[in-house]
Amino acid sequence: MLQIEKVSKTYHSKGIDYPVLKEITATIHDGEFVAIMGPSGSGKTTLLNVISGFISADGGKVILDGQDILTGEENELAEIRQHKLGFVFQDFMLLNGLTIRENIFLPQIIAGKPKSQMEQNTHTLLEVFGIEEIAEKYPAEVSGGQKQRASIARALSNNPSIILADEPTGNLDSKSSTAVIEAFLNAKEKIGATIFMVTHDAFAASYADKVIALKDGIVFGELVRHGQPRDFLDELLDFTRKVNGDGYDA
Numbered sequence: 001m002l003q004i005e006k007v008s009k010t011y012h013s014k015g016i017d018y019p020v021l022k023e024i025t026a027t028i029h030d031g032e033f034v035a036i037m038g039p040s041g042s043g044k045t046t047l048l049n050v051i052s053g054f055i056s057a058d059g060g061k062v063i064l065d066g067q068d069i070l071t072g073e074e075n076e077l078a079e080i081r082q083h084k085l086g087f088v089f090q091d092f093m094l095l096n097g098l099t100i101r102e103n104i105f106l107p108q109i110i111a112g113k114p115k116s117q118m119e120q121n122t123h124t125l126l127e128v129f130g131i132e133e134i135a136e137k138y139p140a141e142v143s144g145g146q147k148q149r150a151s152i153a154r155a156l157s158n159n160p161s162i163i164l165a166d167e168p169t170g171n172l173d174s175k176s177s178t179a180v181i182e183a184f185l186n187a188k189e190k191i192g193a194t195i196f197m198v199t200h201d202a203f204a205a206s207y208a209d210k211v212i213a214l215k216d217g218i219v220f221g222e223l224v225r226h227g228q229p230r231d232f233l234d235e236l237l238d239f240t241r242k243v244n245g246d247g248y249d250a
């Protein structure tokens with residue numbers, strides 16, 4: 001479980017304070033697929049970067065599996081990030097000089113996983129995400145949707161407690177976006193993955209179990225999905241209009 005408790009962050013620029021996160025509190029349960037939405041500038045990426053440890057917070061706690069991951073020795077925190085967090089980025093961040101299979105191997109090699117276990121694990125991931133046929137290809141030789149599925153497989157390769165995804169469908173057409181969302185649903189159902197996804201894409205968010213909306217650095221509201229994604233999408237579009245009327249960029 002990931003608990004975000006009263007997380008605050010203020011940027012300072014040219015003597016001016018810009019409070020971007022104002023005591024954000026939210027809970028992501030194990031096996032839950034949570035989307036975070038909100039207008040441009042509402043603090044989504046900042047929150048993701050604080051949880052990832054890429055930037056520091058000014059206050060609050062981020063508790064993952066009972067441990068505060070904002071405080072502690074830097075080497076201890078780096079260890080947590082390596083083992084407990086999986087990252088998926090808008091622009092995939094696959095290494096172009098490695099095949100898809102090698103890209104999925106890499107974090108496991110760094111973690112010192114035995115070869116046989118690594119091969120078995122990678123085989124399972126390639127299968128779960130339907131990318132066995134492209135395993136020996138290089139990133140430049142596959143589609144955007146395939147690249148993103150490979151990067152989700154890579155993010156899961158060390159069995160993290162949570163996947164943090166920043167606009168994972170942002171660079172994809174609707175067909176590839178659907179394939180990526182299916183990959184997340186597969187990860188959740190077949191591997192029990194927990195997913196925290198920042199998105200502007202209401203269609204992608206409609207597949208989440210819960211949507212948290214940020215506005216001006218606070219949690220504006222949360223919406224839990226009860227029905228099918230199609231029905232939730234309507235509800236979500238109404239909700240996003242409430243968040244910011246015409247200015248909402250979902």
Ligand SMILES: Nc1ncnc2c1ncn2[C@@H]1O[C@H](COP(=O)(O)OP(=O)(O)OP(=O)(O)O)[C@@H](O)[C@H]1O
Pocket residue numbers: 011012013018020038039040041042043044045046047
């Ligand atoms: N390093 C920084 N220094 C100063 N201000 C920053 C910095 N990074 C972001 N900001 C500001 O903080 C606010 C929140 O930015 P953030 O990127 O978290 O928003 P967002 O909700 O992810 O936006 P978008 O949807 O456009 O990606 C914005 O007003 C942004 O200009």
